[in-house]
Amino acid sequence: MSIQDDVLKFLTDDTTDNETGNPGPDDSLLEAGIIDSVKMLELIAFIEKTYGIKVAEEDLFPENFDTLNAIETFINSKK
Amino acid sequence: MGYLVRQADLEKDMNTMVQILINNRERKDFDYAARFRHVYLNNPAGLAKAWIVWNEEQQLAVGFTGVFPREMYIDGQKKICWNCGDFSIEKKFRSLGIALMLRKAAKDDIDRGEMPFLYAHPNERMEVIHLKAGHFRLAGMTRYAFPLRFYRLLKNKIGRELPASAAAFFLNPLLNLFRLKRSAADLKIQFHPKLNITAEHDRLDQNMAENFRVIGVRNQVYLNWKMGQNPNHQVQQFDIHRAGQLLASVFFEVKNDALFMVDLMVSDFSQNSTLVIEAFKTAVYREFPGINSLSFILQEFNPLVQNLKKCGFSRRSDADSGAIIYANSKNEPELAKIVTNGSNWFMTVGDRDS
Numbered sequence: 403m404s405i406q407d408d409v410l411k412f413l414t415d416d417t418t419d420n421e422t423g424n425p426g427p428d429d430s431l432l433e434a435g436i437i438d439s440v441k442m443l444e445l446i447a448f449i450e451k452t453y454g455i456k457v458a459e460e461d462l463f464p465e466n467f468d469t470l471n472a473i474e475t476f477i478n479s480k481k
Numbered sequence: 482m483g484y485l486v487r488q489a490d491l492e493k494d495m496n497t498m499v500q501i502l503i504n505n506r507e508r509k510d511f512d513y514a515a516r517f518r519h520v521y522l523n524n525p526a527g528l529a530k531a532w533i534v535w536n537e538e539q540q541l542a543v544g545f546t547g548v549f550p551r552e553m554y555i556d557g558q559k560k561i562c563w564n565c566g567d568f569s570i571e572k573k574f575r576s577l578g579i580a581l582m583l584r585k586a587a588k589d590d591i592d593r594g595e596m597p598f599l600y601a602h603p604n605e606r607m608e609v610i611h612l613k614a615g616h617f618r619l620a621g622m623t624r625y626a627f628p629l630r631f632y633r634l635l636k637n638k639i640g641r642e643l644p645a646s647a648a649a650f651f652l653n654p655l656l657n658l659f660r661l662k663r664s665a666a667d668l669k670i671q672f673h674p675k676l677n678i679t680a681e682h683d684r685l686d687q688n689m690a691e692n693f694r695v696i697g698v699r700n701q702v703y704l705n706w707k708m709g710q711n712p713n714h715q716v717q718q719f720d721i722h723r724a725g726q727l728l729a730s731v732f733f734e735v736k737n738d739a740l741f742m743v744d745l746m747v748s749d750f751s752q753n754s755t756l757v758i759e760a761f762k763t764a765v766y767r768e769f770p771g772i773n774s775l776s777f778i779l780q781e782f783n784p785l786v787q788n789l790k791k792c793g794f795s796r797r798s799d800a801d802s803g804a805i806i807y808a809n810s811k812n813e814p815e816l817a818k819i820v821t822n823g824s825n826w827f828m829t830v831g832d833r834d835s
Contacts, residue, residue, distance in 0.1 A: 435572065443577060464579070
């Protein structure tokens with residue numbers, strides 16, 4: 403599975419409402435309400451555990467986490 | 482990253498902050514501008530303080546938070562602290578980094594010694610951000626309820642309105658014969674549909690301050706501002722007198738068939754609080770034929786919890802939340818020790834921001 407698939411699976415695993423379909427690589431996860439500041443805490447724990455990287459507080463901004471593409475780019479930059 | 486937290490100018494930035502609230506809060510019947518003037522500009526304890534987080538590239542305000550000065554009695558001495566209030570971020574900027582930048586703004590004030598401590602009543606999700614920012618959980622906030630009439634319970638059981646109404650009509654007086662005690666003959670109970678604060682409340686306030694190590698000031702000036710001038714809440718009041726003196730006041734709001742207690746002030750707490758709650762229950766039963774239940778949210782260690790239980794109130798877990806604290810333990814270690822212990826507090830839902 404690709405990074406984007408892993409992250410998407412993590413983000414949508416506990417979501418029962420899938421009427422709008424999965425977000426595309428450049429769709430805003432924040433605007434769609436798929437992540438917010440609290441969900442981001444869980445996502446960071448998942449990313450740190452899955453990819454063995456450390457996410458610093460100064461990384462936790464929309465530019466790195468708003469889309470699947472941005473998350474993949476961020477993870478690759480930390481590897 | 483291109484985000485910056487700046488202290489807001491309450492007058493100049495008011496519209497920006499009010500608009501963020503309007504964009505992100507669900508209540509559409511609320512006058513956010515009037516509330517802003519009330520809690521930020523007209524607080525008798527002083528001006529509030531707010532911080533806006535800006536996206537520097539776009540020159541866009543993406544969120545803000547506010548803290549309100551609250552006068553407290555700590556072992557009888559008056560101190561001012563921050564009561565954390567609004568915390569709102571535009572949806573597309575709700576990342577953890579921005580939330581933490583904003584959340585830490587008030588904490589930095591405490592660390593710099595500008596205020597000795599802050600407290601907050603966040604919801605479950607916001608509590609996570611408080612804890613991540615370095616604040617601590619003081620205690621839980623829990624709802625206690627007393628079913629005053631049985632219509633709603635019966636309707637849930639029977640499922641139909643008419644038979645439930647008929648059964649409740651006969652059952653209510655019968656059951657309440659045992660559940661509502663006659664008020665002591667020497668008590669005089671008076672209902673005020675609008676807030677009626679007098680100099681006697683200053684006396685009650687002083688008396689409460691002598692009975693609890695940490696308690697928010699509830700004097701005339703505060704009560705008139707917090708409840709009397711509140712643009713979005715219609716607070717009503719029962720006063721209970723004995724021998725011509727004000728023994729207690731209970732403040733509450735009525736919504737549909739439920740009565741929500743907001744605060745309770747009582748003289749000589751340990752002697753009189755059970756008596757006062759019993760008298761209040763009976764008075765509500767007589768004055769409000771449409772009220773089916775009484776409800777009160779308060780901090781779990783508040784001694785009033787035991788008195789409510791004695792009077793038939795039971796815990797409901799549907800409104801559980803937390804109370805948060807952060808104190809400057811370097812500058813004022815003794816004070817920090819007192820205020821970070823939840824069992825020292827008399828705290829009710831009335832201590833939340835407006």
